[in-house]
Amino acid sequence: MSGGMAEFQGRVAAWCVECFGDTTAYDVVERNWRFLEEALELVQSLGGNAADAHTLVDYVFGREAGDPQQEVGGTMVTLAALVAANGLSVGDAAFSELDRIERPEIIEKIRRKHASKPHRSPLPGDYKHAREA
Template sequence: MFRDFQNEVKEWTLEAFGEAITADKVERNYRFLEESLELVQALGCTKDEAHQLVEYVFGRDAGEPVQEVGGTMLTLAALCNANAIGMTPAAELELNRVWGKIEQIRARQAAKPKHSPLPQ
């Protein structure tokens, strides 16, 4: 599932944003952080708790990316389990939803400030 889904997401990002934004590592970091914060906010995490975790994480040495991806996937699955959310159906539902909104997403992307973590 994951390899196919990852490839499907790449197809979508190429269609929605083109090669440059699809491959922009800084932009991808910003959007991943934004979405992960939105998820934990939706599940009850407070701004203060998030700030505490930012200080904790950035007070340590950076990890190894492949291991951190593995840890992220494991932790996301555990979070979904604890909240009775089907991770795979949620991912597929969202991908199907955004395929239908490419023009709106392109317009939002064009209006974003360049090289900023903030989407507006």
């Protein structure tokens, strides 16, 4: 792992434990949902739509699961390609967001949002129907 990537991953892991505690930080189900939520938000911010996303979900989940190590690599490669195509920087965006969420007032805001959502739910805490689930 390169120095920049190792530093970033280490800081994120430490932040996650500080913000949520060990149990939630290492809850694979919770991390899956939060990653998918952020990936969908990125695609939405770049003009993607829900209908195409639903079609792609059906396609992906209609196939056998891949190897996690290879899928991480594929995710990183396609993220870098998407970012380049949009004239953005993976490193700048990643470290800028990490700097932002490490601020104490943002950690508290994230903790409140997390506390308001159903346990291990794919829906985030501020979703209007989360309390009904």
